[in-house]
Amino acid sequence: MDTTSVVEIGRPSVPRETVWRSLRGHLKGTEYTWALAFVVPYVAVFLTFVAYPVVYGLWMGSEAGLYRELFDDPIYQKTVVNTVLYLAFGVNVKMFLALLLSGFFMRPGWWMKALLLIFVLPWAVPQISTFISIHWMLNGEWGFLNNVLYTLFHVEGPHWLNDRWTALAAVIVSHIWKWTPFWTLILLAGRMAIPLDIRDTAKVDGATGLRGFVHITFPLLANLYLICTLLSTIFLLGDFNAVYFVSGGGPANTTHVLATLGIRNAFEIAQPRLGVAAVMSALPLVIPLVIVLMRKLRTAEVQL
Amino acid sequence: MVHLTRRSMLRGSLALAAAKTVGVPYVARAAATTATVWFAQGFVQDEDVALRKAVADYEKQSGNKIELSIIPFAPERQKIISALTSGVVPDMVDSNPGEILQLYGWQDRWVDVSDVVETQKSQFSETALLAAQAYNNVTKKRATYGVPLRAAVVPCHIWKSLVKKAGMKIEDIPKTWDAYFDFFKKVQDNLRKQGERKVYGLGFQVTANGVDPYNLFMAFLVAHGGQDIVTKDGKLHLDDPKVKEAAIKSAAYLGGAYRDGYVPPSAINWNDADDNNAFHAKLMVMDVDGTLSTEVAIKEKHPEWYYDEIVTHGAPGYPNDNAGKPIPSIVGYTNGLIPKGAKNVTVAKEFLKYFIQPKVIGEFVELGLGRWLPVMPSLAKSPFWQNPKDPHLKGYVQQGLLGPTRPDYYVFNLAMAEVRSQHVWSMAMIDVAKEGVKAEAAIEKAFKRIGEIFAKYPMA
Numbered sequence: 001m002d003t004t005s006v007v008e009i010g011r012p013s014v015p016r017e018t019v020w021r022s023l024r025g026h027l028k029g030t031e032y033t034w035a036l037a038f039v040v041p042y043v044a045v046f047l048t049f050v051a052y053p054v055v056y057g058l059w060m061g062s063e064a065g066l067y068r069e070l071f072d073d074p075i076y077q078k079t080v081v082n083t084v085l086y087l088a089f090g091v092n093v094k095m096f097l098a099l100l101l102s103g104f105f106m107r108p109g110w111w112m113k114a115l116l117l118i119f120v121l122p123w124a125v126p127q128i129s130t131f132i133s134i135h136w137m138l139n140g141e142w143g144f145l146n147n148v149l150y151t152l153f154h155v156e157g158p159h160w161l162n163d164r165w166t167a168l169a170a171v172i173v174s175h176i177w178k179w180t181p182f183w184t185l186i187l188l189a190g191r192m193a194i195p196l197d198i199r200d201t202a203k204v205d206g207a208t209g210l211r212g213f214v215h216i217t218f219p220l221l222a223n224l225y226l227i228c229t230l231l232s233t234i235f236l237l238g239d240f241n242a243v244y245f246v247s248g249g250g251p252a253n254t255t256h257v258l259a260t261l262g263i264r265n266a267f268e269i270a271q272p273r274l275g276v277a278a279v280m281s282a283l284p285l286v287i288p289l290v291i292v293l294m295r296k297l298r299t300a301e302v303q304l
Numbered sequence: 305m306v307h308l309t310r311r312s313m314l315r316g317s318l319a320l321a322a323a324k325t326v327g328v329p330y331v332a333r334a335a336a337t338t339a340t341v342w343f344a345q346g347f348v349q350d351e352d353v354a355l356r357k358a359v360a361d362y363e364k365q366s367g368n369k370i371e372l373s374i375i376p377f378a379p380e381r382q383k384i385i386s387a388l389t390s391g392v393v394p395d396m397v398d399s400n401p402g403e404i405l406q407l408y409g410w411q412d413r414w415v416d417v418s419d420v421v422e423t424q425k426s427q428f429s430e431t432a433l434l435a436a437q438a439y440n441n442v443t444k445k446r447a448t449y450g451v452p453l454r455a456a457v458v459p460c461h462i463w464k465s466l467v468k469k470a471g472m473k474i475e476d477i478p479k480t481w482d483a484y485f486d487f488f489k490k491v492q493d494n495l496r497k498q499g500e501r502k503v504y505g506l507g508f509q510v511t512a513n514g515v516d517p518y519n520l521f522m523a524f525l526v527a528h529g530g531q532d533i534v535t536k537d538g539k540l541h542l543d544d545p546k547v548k549e550a551a552i553k554s555a556a557y558l559g560g561a562y563r564d565g566y567v568p569p570s571a572i573n574w575n576d577a578d579d580n581n582a583f584h585a586k587l588m589v590m591d592v593d594g595t596l597s598t599e600v601a602i603k604e605k606h607p608e609w610y611y612d613e614i615v616t617h618g619a620p621g622y623p624n625d626n627a628g629k630p631i632p633s634i635v636g637y638t639n640g641l642i643p644k645g646a647k648n649v650t651v652a653k654e655f656l657k658y659f660i661q662p663k664v665i666g667e668f669v670e671l672g673l674g675r676w677l678p679v680m681p682s683l684a685k686s687p688f689w690q691n692p693k694d695p696h697l698k699g700y701v702q703q704g705l706l707g708p709t710r711p712d713y714y715v716f717n718l719a720m721a722e723v724r725s726q727h728v729w730s731m732a733m734i735d736v737a738k739e740g741v742k743a744e745a746a747i748e749k750a751f752k753r754i755g756e757i758f759a760k761y762p763m764a
Contacts, residue, residue, distance in 0.1 A: 060389075140569050141502050141587060159569045162738075167573075250573040252512045252734045253727070267382045269725040270407055272389045 131245035354671030403721035409438025450639025457704035507591030514576035559736025
């Protein structure tokens, strides 16, 4: 018996039907047209403003020669070290402070709410003007900080922004000052979401104070804390403002991070591809972070 | 209820397509008389007012429309680079930064505007005509891609009142280069003796930001005899002993002044506007900084500073070299550029032809308070520039237009633009100023880097 002919007859019609059905789902008649009409603008916007820029960026930074030039640049080597330090201290010190402060702001009382309002101000005010203010405050000759030191103690303060390490420290501290309130609010919301009966039961069992934090609060907040840390790391990798406006990448280009170096290469040196390559060189770190973040967001366990 | 069907969608699409065939020629006809122009925002509002007036006068006279965008300096630079990278370009831009003419001329990205320049060729200074050219690495030829609009040099701005306070006279400033700057070290010493804790003699931009440090170093290099570092044929001459000696002397003087405490410590982190601010705050007695922005910025608010307390160059005018010979000043130009791919080259060219008429362009720089210099020597003789009551304009126009001038070196070889943007000279100054490196070693390192950069730009 020749079965080939049966298969050949059936083959063209079955997949086409299946594909058509899977595309249409359970939609019938004009429903399908309406569905298309709603989806097409979103897809168009997504392709134009998300997919195209990403693909264009990848294309711009796709030449291997760019990375050779970048890795040979002594400024890039310092920039990588700065970026790692910025991430390590900027993210972890900030998140740890936010964790502690979120506990502090759980205390009852109207004055605590008033204090919280003042505390969130650094986050609420515009970034650029505050970072420029910090830049002026740290000016060695006539900045506020050194003038206070001189007026009170007759001490000539250091030129904070003239040394790589003090300038980088100023950038990191500025970032922590700016963003700690935001993450404190997030963790505070997380703490407030812990059901009261869990806390009350723990108290009955003697888990108060530090024990309560170690055995009840932190385990319940751990997932949120990790997600916040991952998000903050991704945000910080692309952070431009703190470095650009506090230290300006100086002195002598020693405090750049990848985001500011990218802009410098693209627009000051007028080599846009080299600028894109500088930013793209962070991808080996960004992609695993995003993957871990996505996995954490899919966690099915009962965690806050 | 009206149902959207496949047929109705098809009908709608056809209707749209039909409307387009009618509508597009109308848009195209409208675009034929409209040109998009980008220009950098002025340091003072008067500059923008002057530009708007020139544009409005052109529109009135020609019937064409100019869509003018006045954009702050740094964002405009980013917009231009982004536009040239993406290929979606305006019809005309100003050269911001100056070297962008040569940078993208190398890549064959500008329209040849020699026909525009030709209309006023006899009026332009020779230096302006030279600086409007760029080497095209595609055609392997030099061509005129820029239309000179305005110019600037690097003058010396001095607080006369601080010199006086130090018990010295502005008339006593020596005429030769090193002695000229040494004078301000003495001013600082005297002020310190009087208890002035935070006044410095010299506002040198010993920094790796912006364009000021390159301009400063190049002024010193030329003053010390290193003017042949790049010749007109685009060749680099680092092996010329005169060039090497001039570079070492320049790094030693500039870095040494910082190291010895005659330059504000924060100068190591200055950007282009910071020295202006520091000068206005009387942090230093003198500043070497491009254009008259320092003076015009305070003219309206503090006319007493402008007329009585600040002076440009001082009594001797721009100093001579150490042997007493006049030094050519390096002039930077703002050129009008038309990117290839511009939709309306005709109107852009017409506008530029109108703009460079001596009367129009002369008025443009004068209404801008004289921050920028004219590009035509005949315009320097106007009552505005020769006003005897003004302590700045006459010396400035003498230095940048009537005296000996030369274009920047990136005009001859694009590699010099990268030397500038990579801050190679800055690193040499900072090595001497902060790291305790000897000037010879700092220049050796800088020359090595410059050689590497020039190797990237071979010229036929």
